[in-house]
Amino acid sequence: MSRPALLVGLTLAVVACGGGENPPAGQPSSTPTPAAGSALTGAGATFPDPIYKRWFLEYNRKTGVQINYQSIGSGGGIKQFTEGTVDFGATDGPMKEDQLAAVQGNVLHIPTVMGAVVLTYNLAAAGPTQLKLDGPTIADIFLGKITKWNDRRLVAANPGVSLPNQDIIVVHRSDGSGTSYIFTDYLSKISPEWKTKVGNANSVNWPAGLGGKGNEGVTQQVKQSDGAIGYVELIYAISNQLSYAQVKNSTGAFIVPSLASVTAAAASATFAPDTDFRVSITDAPGADAYPISSFTWLLVKPDMADEAKGKSLKGFLDWMVTDEAQQMAAELHYAPLPAPVVALVKERINALKAAGKPIA
Amino acid sequence: MTEGLESTEVVSPVARLQGAATGDRIFRTLLTIAALAIPTLLGFLVYELWSGSRPAIAKFGTDFLTTSTWDPVADQFGALPLIFGTLLSSLIALVIAVPLSIGVAIFLTEFAPGPLRRPIGFIVELLAAIPSVVYGLWGIFFLIPLLRSSLFPFLRDTLGFLPLFQGTIYGNSMLAAGIILAIMIMPYIMSVTREVLASVPGSQREAALALGATRWEAAWTAVVPYARSGIVGAIILGLGRALGETMAVTMLIGNRHEIVASLFAPGYTMAAAIANEFTEASTDMHFAALAYVALVLFGVTVVVNALARLLIWKVSKGRASGGAGL
Numbered sequence: 258m259s260r261p262a263l264l265v266g267l268t269l270a271v272v273a274c275g276g277g278e279n280p281p282a283g284q285p286s287s288t289p290t291p292a293a294g295s296a297l298t299g300a301g302a303t304f305p306d307p308i309y310k311r312w313f314l315e316y317n318r319k320t321g322v323q324i325n326y327q328s329i330g331s332g333g334g335i336k337q338f339t340e341g342t343v344d345f346g347a348t349d350g351p352m353k354e355d356q357l358a359a360v361q362g363n364v365l366h367i368p369t370v371m372g373a374v375v376l377t378y379n380l381a382a383a384g385p386t387q388l389k390l391d392g393p394t395i396a397d398i399f400l401g402k403i404t405k406w407n408d409r410r411l412v413a414a415n416p417g418v419s420l421p422n423q424d425i426i427v428v429h430r431s432d433g434s435g436t437s438y439i440f441t442d443y444l445s446k447i448s449p450e451w452k453t454k455v456g457n458a459n460s461v462n463w464p465a466g467l468g469g470k471g472n473e474g475v476t477q478q479v480k481q482s483d484g485a486i487g488y489v490e491l492i493y494a495i496s497n498q499l500s501y502a503q504v505k506n507s508t509g510a511f512i513v514p515s516l517a518s519v520t521a522a523a524a525s526a527t528f529a530p531d532t533d534f535r536v537s538i539t540d541a542p543g544a545d546a547y548p549i550s551s552f553t554w555l556l557v558k559p560d561m562a563d564e565a566k567g568k569s570l571k572g573f574l575d576w577m578v579t580d581e582a583q584q585m586a587a588e589l590h591y592a593p594l595p596a597p598v599v600a601l602v603k604e605r606i607n608a609l610k611a612a613g614k615p616i617a
Numbered sequence: 618m619t620e621g622l623e624s625t626e627v628v629s630p631v632a633r634l635q636g637a638a639t640g641d642r643i644f645r646t647l648l649t650i651a652a653l654a655i656p657t658l659l660g661f662l663v664y665e666l667w668s669g670s671r672p673a674i675a676k677f678g679t680d681f682l683t684t685s686t687w688d689p690v691a692d693q694f695g696a697l698p699l700i701f702g703t704l705l706s707s708l709i710a711l712v713i714a715v716p717l718s719i720g721v722a723i724f725l726t727e728f729a730p731g732p733l734r735r736p737i738g739f740i741v742e743l744l745a746a747i748p749s750v751v752y753g754l755w756g757i758f759f760l761i762p763l764l765r766s767s768l769f770p771f772l773r774d775t776l777g778f779l780p781l782f783q784g785t786i787y788g789n790s791m792l793a794a795g796i797i798l799a800i801m802i803m804p805y806i807m808s809v810t811r812e813v814l815a816s817v818p819g820s821q822r823e824a825a826l827a828l829g830a831t832r833w834e835a836a837w838t839a840v841v842p843y844a845r846s847g848i849v850g851a852i853i854l855g856l857g858r859a860l861g862e863t864m865a866v867t868m869l870i871g872n873r874h875e876i877v878a879s880l881f882a883p884g885y886t887m888a889a890a891i892a893n894e895f896t897e898a899s900t901d902m903h904f905a906a907l908a909y910v911a912l913v914l915f916g917v918t919v920v921v922n923a924l925a926r927l928l929i930w931k932v933s934k935g936r937a938s939g940g941a942g943l
Contacts, residue, residue, distance in 0.1 A: 330896035350899075426787060431872030431889075433689075433897025456690035459897040467789055467883045468872030470893060477757050478789060481765075 295565040296323040297573075301334020301347030304372055304435050304490060305553045308589050309347065315585065316576055322569045331435050332459060338364070338556045344566055346556035349435020350442075350459060351535035365559050365609075366534040367574060367602060368552040370583075370591035373491040373519045374440045375501040375549070379479050380406060382421040387513070389414045391505035392447030392540070392548065398425055398486060399444065400451060401465030406484060414505075428478045428487030431468025433460035439551040440488050443539035491519065492590040506548040507540050514547045516592040522546035524595035532601065550592070560610040567611025574606045666915060669908035672901060681909060687874040687890075689899070694906035696913060698874045702791065702884040703917065706866060707859040709795025709880070710802055715852055718803045722810035727822075727836045738811060745804035753868035756797045761788040761869065764796070769881060780878040787871060792880035794870035798862055802855035809854060813847030814840060846929045853925040860918055863888040887914040 299309075306328035313324040329337075331348040338346030339359050351366055376390060383406075394410050397403045403410065407420045430437045438459050445452040455461050469475035475487040476497060491514050494501050503511040512518050525543025526536060540548045557574070561567035576582055583593040594602065609616055667674075673681065677694060684695030721741060725734050765788040772782045817840050825839035826832070841848070863886075871883020872893060887910050898904045 332897040332899045335899070353899075424785060426785075431867065432893040433899070435897075458690045459899050460689045460894055460903075462686065462688035462690065462874070466873075467787055468885075468893075469789075470867050470872070474868065478787075481762060481788060 295563065295569050296325065297344045297566060297569055298325045298327075299334075299345040299347060299555070300327040300329050300337045300343045301556070302331045302349045302435055302553055303328040304349050305347065305370060305591065308370055308586050308591050311585055311589065312573075312577060312582055315582075316573055319576070320572065322572065324569075324573065330433070331438075332433060334556070344561070345558075345570060347554065348556060349551070349553050350438035351537075351554060352556070363558055363560075365557050365605060366554040367557060367605065368534050368554055368594060368598060369577060370586045370593065371519050371523055371538075371550055371552055372435075372439070372591065373514050373522075373547055373550040374436055374443070374488050375491050375494045375499075375514045376486060376488050376504065377476065377479050377494055377499040377501045378486040379481075379483055379500070380421075380423075381483050382406075382423070383415075383418050386415075386418050387500070388418065388502040389505070389511045390502045392443070395504070396444045396448035396451045399427055399429070399463070399465060400448075400454070401427070423484045426478075426482050426485040427466025428469050428475050428482075428485055429463050429466050430460075430472075430475060430488075431470050434471075435459065435551075435553065436472070436488065436490050437461065439539065439549060442537055442551070443549045446537075446540045491515075491592075495590055504548055506544075506546055507542055508544045510544060512545060512547045514549075516587060516590065518545055518547035519550040519592035520595050522548070522550035523552065523592075523598055528598070528601055530601075534602075534605075557609070559608070560613060562612060564612045564614075567609065567616055571606060571609050571611075571616045574609075575603075578602050578606070663912075663915065666908055666912040670905050670912050673905035673909040676902065677906075677909070681906075682913065685874065685876060689894070689903045692900060692902040694902070694909075696887070696906075696910050698876050699885050699887045699890050699910060700913065700917065701876050702870065703860060703886040703888070703914065705884065706791060706794045706798055706870065706886055707856060709792065710798035710859045711852065711856060713796065713799035714803045714806055714855060717799070718807035718851075718855075719810055719848065721803075721807050722814055723836055723841070725811050726814040727832065727840065738808070741804050741807050743804075744800070745808070749801065749862060749864040750868075752797055752801055753865040756793065756865060756869045760797065761793055764788065764793055773881070781880050784877075784879040784881050786881050787883060789869055789871035789883055790881050791870060791877075791884040794866045794884070794886070795880070797865050797869050798859045801862060801865065802858050805858060806851045806855040809851035810844075810848050813844040813851065816847075817843045846932050849925065849929045849932055853922065853929075856921060856925070857918065860921065861888055861914070863892045867892055887911075887917075 306326070309326050309328075313326055317323055326347075331350055334343075334346040334348050335352055335356055337343045339356065347369075349372070352360075352364065357364065376395065378388060380388070388411075390411075391414055394403065394408075394414065397410075404425055406423045406425055412420055438457065441451075441455065441457040441461055444455070445457040455464060467478055469478045469487065472489045472493040475489050476493070476499060479485040479487045479499070489499065493499075494514075501514060503513050506512050521543050522538050522541040525541045525546045526538045528534075528536060534552070534554065536552070538546075538550050538552065541550065555574075557570060561570065578594065578599050583599070586593050673694065677684075681694065681696055682700065683697055685697045686693050686695050687698070688694070718741075721737070725738055729737065765786055769786045769788075769790075769792070773786065776782045821839045821843055822835050825835035830838065866886050867889035870885060870889060872885050872889060873883040874885055874890075875882070877884070891907050891910055891914075894903070895907050898907055
């Protein structure tokens with residue numbers, strides 16, 4: 258009885274030792290750059306991954322500070338941040354109240370860039386004209402209540418476009434995603450029925466349609482089916498030259514989704530001076546604001562235990578809100594933060610502490 | 618010869634035997650460790666799934682297996698459409714793949730001219746080495762458009778009186794997933810069946826032919842029944858792969874939590890749901906529900922395998938060959 262158990266134990270011990278020897282060889286220890294401060298690890302949202310990778314690389318070149326980022330998804334980012342296995346998290350949807358409670362409110366949301374969700378469609382009969390959609394219509398399409406392209410509400414919003422008597426094929430994301438979070442956040446604001454029946458989350462119980470995996474999965478199904486409509490990230494739609502719709506904002510204007518109209522959405526949102534930045538900017542009030550826009554956030558601790566790490570992180574955040582870094586975001590089709598938000602973020606960064614002391 | 622004997626004189630025979638015994642003991646220990654590693658691993662796996670899914674088991678109990686709502690916002694989860702989708706897509710795959718791959722195997726062992734056997738067998742086996750994401754991409758860009766424009770409308774026009782072939786044709790559907798699974802499991806069933814058929818003694822064929830059977834009759838009445846339990850084993854291997862396949866299925870099945878009679882409608886499988894939702898599961902109950910799904914998938918696999926073993930045992934009862942793996 259005990260002999261096999263012992264053998265297994267020994268095997269595991271051997272394996273464990275073998276595993277333990279590897280990391281020091283493959284990976285530099287946690288303090289590789291003595292002068293510049295400690296290396297940082299972060300994990301979370303996939304949507305801003307390209308710009309984060311770019312920023313971390315550029316910042317490493319400038320200062321020698323190494324920041325490792327794993328794009329494991331917003332849910333995973335919040336989880337790892339809560340468990341303290343990473344120095345900072347990243348998420349596309351702000352932490353909820355119970356998640357805040359799990360870290361005793363010991364978290365700061367720092368907005369980094371903005372994204373937007375666009376409605377992409379494939380309707381040969383409509384020709385090259387960009388379709389116009391308003392919020393309640395979008396909600397009813399995704400609720401499965403509007404099922405034909407020649408529905409009178411669609412016709413009314415699109416004068417001069419010949420909309421066919423054709424079924425609407427609804428396509429949504431099947432994987433949990435920040436894109437779905439932003440989209441359902443918007444629909445919940447616009448449609449009371451959506452709010453009670455479906456709600457707002459990274460993945461929801463979709464009342465209609467097909468699920469595609471990732472932006473590319475949705476795009477494929479929309480591109481291949483005449484009569485399909487789906488939603489993808491703005492960046493993805495721009496770089497893949499998809500046809501997407503104008504959306505009516507809160508002032509009644511139809512807005513073409515673009516970096517400028519997304520930044521306008523953030524600029525028109527009002528922030529309390531003591532805001533925690535967990536602010537939704539969907540359906541923002543500005544006249545030229547694109548209504549399905551959102552921040553993406555880094556999650557940091559207001560007071561980091563490790564002084565060197567705190568210093569590194571603050572250094573990076575200071576640099577991230579400079580024009581130079583925000584301009585890089587625009588190059589990668591992320592909407593940069595508007596000036597008032599940058600000013601507020603700078604205030605928060607300056608209040609960061611490490612080991613109980615303000616960071617010099 | 619004598620020189621050789623002289624050179625071994627230095628080591629006494631007793632010492633040599635003792636050395637061998639030590640070697641044997643080390644060898645046996647190593648093998649025991651290897652053999653025990655698998656059950657241990659399995660134990661850890663089940664324990665981890667069970668402990669991860671405990672909140673969901675406590676909240677939903679067996680209702681989880683019989684209800685269909687999957688609402689991460691309201692923390693309400695039921696896995697019936699996933700279980701249904703997993704079983705149905707695998708069933709479609711078997712219905713298509715089994716006759717096809719057994720046919721190929723019989724052809725290769727009994728009928729194919731010598732020079733053709735190796736290349737065809739090699740090509741079919743090559744299919745097994747293709748990663749599933751490649752099948753998924755191929756399915757998206759080639760198979761789906763093809764099915765939507767040809768096979769699906771044909772089925773709807775000819776067999777549309779059956780509920781199975783009614784409704785809107787989206788392309789991404791239960792049937793598309795079943796077809797891609799069929800293509801993926803074919804090489805497994807085919808190569809194992811071919812090996813089994815090839816190992817049937819030549820005397821079986823000769824006896825049948827000597828009695829005046831045609832080649833077809835010889836293959837069907839003498840060779841295939843002899844290899845029956847091996848063929849069932851091959852099918853189980855394919856089924857196991859179909860039940861657990863994730864990537865290609867999620868790319869083609871349409872990912873909808875719903876049970877619909879039509880094969881043209883989108884569906885969902887357990888493995889696909891886990892792959893889709895695990896990374897972004899935001900609440901603890903959502904995590905637990907996905908772990909519960911994993912546990913159920915594990916259970917379904919065990920049950921299906923057990924049933925199949927039972928089938929082999931029944932098929933080969935009274936025979937000396939096969940079925941010993943129970």
